[in-house]
Amino acid sequence: xxxxxxxxxxxxxxxxxxxxxxxxxxxxxxxxxxxxxxxxxxxxxxxxxxxxxxxxxxxxxxxxxxxxxxxxxxxxxxxxxxxxxxxxxxxxxxxxxxxxxxxxxxxxxxxxxxxxxxxxxxxxxxxxxxxxxxxxxxxxxxxxxxxxxxxxxxxxxxxxxxxxxxxxxxxxxxxxxxxxxxxxxxxxxxxxxxxxxxxxxxxxxxxxxxxxxxxxxxxxxxxxxxxxxxxxxxxxxxxxxxxxxxxxxxxxxxxxxxxxxxxxxxxxxxxxxxxxxxxxxxxxxxxxxxxxxxx
Amino acid sequence: xxxxxxxxxxxxxxxxxxxxxxxxxxxxxxxxxxxxxxxxxxxxxxxxxxxxxxxxxxxxxxxxxxxxxxxxxxxxxxxxxxxxxxxxxxxxxxxxxxxxxxxxxxxxxxxxxxxxxxxxxxxxxxxxxxxxxxxxxxxxxxxxxxxxxxxxxxxxxxxxxxxxxxx
Numbered sequence: 143x144x145x146x147x148x149x150x151x152x153x154x155x156x157x158x159x160x161x162x163x164x165x166x167x168x169x170x171x172x173x174x175x176x177x178x179x180x181x182x183x184x185x186x187x188x189x190x191x192x193x194x195x196x197x198x199x200x201x202x203x204x205x206x207x208x209x210x211x212x213x214x215x216x217x218x219x220x221x222x223x224x225x226x227x228x229x230x231x232x233x234x235x236x237x238x239x240x241x242x243x244x245x246x247x248x249x250x251x252x253x254x255x256x257x258x259x260x261x262x263x264x265x266x267x268x269x270x271x272x273x274x275x276x277x278x279x280x281x282x283x284x285x286x287x288x289x290x291x292x293x294x295x296x297x298x299x300x301x302x303x304x305x306x307x308x309x310x311x312x313x314x315x316x317x318x319x320x321x322x323x324x325x326x327x328x329x330x331x332x333x334x335x336x337x338x339x340x341x342x343x344x345x346x347x348x349x350x351x352x353x354x355x356x357x358x359x360x361x362x363x364x365x366x367x368x369x370x371x372x373x374x375x376x377x378x379x380x381x382x383x384x385x386x387x388x389x390x391x392x393x394x395x396x397x398x399x400x401x402x403x404x405x406x407x408x409x410x411x412x413x414x415x416x417x418x419x420x421x422x423x424x425x426x427x428x429x430x431x432x433x434x435x436x437x
Numbered sequence: 438x439x440x441x442x443x444x445x446x447x448x449x450x451x452x453x454x455x456x457x458x459x460x461x462x463x464x465x466x467x468x469x470x471x472x473x474x475x476x477x478x479x480x481x482x483x484x485x486x487x488x489x490x491x492x493x494x495x496x497x498x499x500x501x502x503x504x505x506x507x508x509x510x511x512x513x514x515x516x517x518x519x520x521x522x523x524x525x526x527x528x529x530x531x532x533x534x535x536x537x538x539x540x541x542x543x544x545x546x547x548x549x550x551x552x553x554x555x556x557x558x559x560x561x562x563x564x565x566x567x568x569x570x571x572x573x574x575x576x577x578x579x580x581x582x583x584x585x586x587x588x589x590x591x592x593x594x595x596x597x598x599x600x601x602x603x604x
Contacts, residue, residue: 182495225497391495393482403498
């Protein structure tokens with residue numbers, strides 16, 4: 143424990159971040175450059191699908207034991223002006239797992255989109271590292287869904303990309319004996335702008351991970367991590383070109399447009415949450431909550 | 438079409454393709470479209486990189502504009518004063534000419550079956566051009582009441598002149 147506020151000790155924070163990004167060993171990974179192509183030329187005629195979800199659980203706090211999940215899917219055929227947006231929602235009882243419900247909805251939307259042509263984008267990791275902290279039944283359900291998705295991608299030859307904007311994964315760092323650092327931080331200064339790392343197969347941990355590979359893509363700043371079924375390894379360059387082009391046409395120039403839009407449609411805004419509260423009205427609202435909001 | 442905002446006891450917004458002067462029904466409430474606006478399209482944030490045609494072809498969903506109709510609650514289905522507001526998310530439907538006629542020809546309010554009890558409220562809350570448009574429409578839908586509606590129209594026109602200090 144240090145005396146003083148976090149602002150007074152900000153120097154220590156800076157030092158910790160610097161240590162995380164410092165490599166004392168060499169990363170065993172091959173880096174390849176990408177040509178500076180017009181993203182619209184790359185994407186012309188390419189069909190992409192973005193899926194994202196969100197959830198809403200404060201009704202529990204209100205004394206109403208129901209939560210809500212919302213997921214969106216956007217399909218765009220670049221260059222043609224064709225697109226289709228769909229939004230789905232469901233309500234979840236307090237006994238059910240809200241996060242699992244959301245995940246199941248996202249997986250279902252991706253499964254339905256497996257057409258052998260579209261590039262499917264999922265906002266998040268295909269590796270479910272967090273499930274080890276969950277109870278066995280729920281963890282098994284997560285793994286069952288993801289395994290099914292990965293298999294379906296291979297069976298239908300539909301490219302599937304899990305995009306992680308800020309990854310703190312340590313796969314490469316661990317393999318090179320520097321487990322206190324994280325891959326993206328270590329790669330930040332090694333990778334040139336517009337480059338990617340050759341695919342690396344994930345380590346088997348819970349049982350299905352060796353069916354997934356990952357690469358890092360650096361446009362500018364910290365590299366993003368992309369995860370995909372291992373069968374896509376042979377065509378990684380085309381996959382990375384598509385991800386790069388998608389990212390460059392996004393409003394920030396560094397995050398895939400299709401996920402940006404999927405997120406926009408899936409998000410439950412504060413205004414919507416407020417409205418839902420009003421729709422549910424006051425019946426059954428907990429007195430504790432009322433005492434907090436009424437001065 | 439759905440209610441997207443409730444701004445006061447009688448005023449609310451609806452997202453959808455509506456026109457000024459449209460009569461709408463929202464549950465048991467009858468409303469009138471008194472204004473239209475569009476929300477700033479999202480493609481503005483992409484314009485620095487691409488032209489509008491490229492955005493339409495490659496990022497088509499950002500070109501879509503949200504059309505918002507500003508509405509006023511006139512009455513309920515029995516032409517009585519409303520006692521509630523619409524709620525966000527409520528479905529909204531446009532009334533047909535026949536439905537507008539039936540609404541205004543209910544017996545019991547003014548003896549002869551024709552009444553516009555909300556008109557006074559409307560004068561306070563909507564532009565005179567909207568009221569004029571409403572009366573013209575009622576003249577077309579309920580021609581047998583044209584004489585009475587003509588008198589009301591004269592009153593409205595007088596009010597316009599009064600505002601312009603032409604009386």
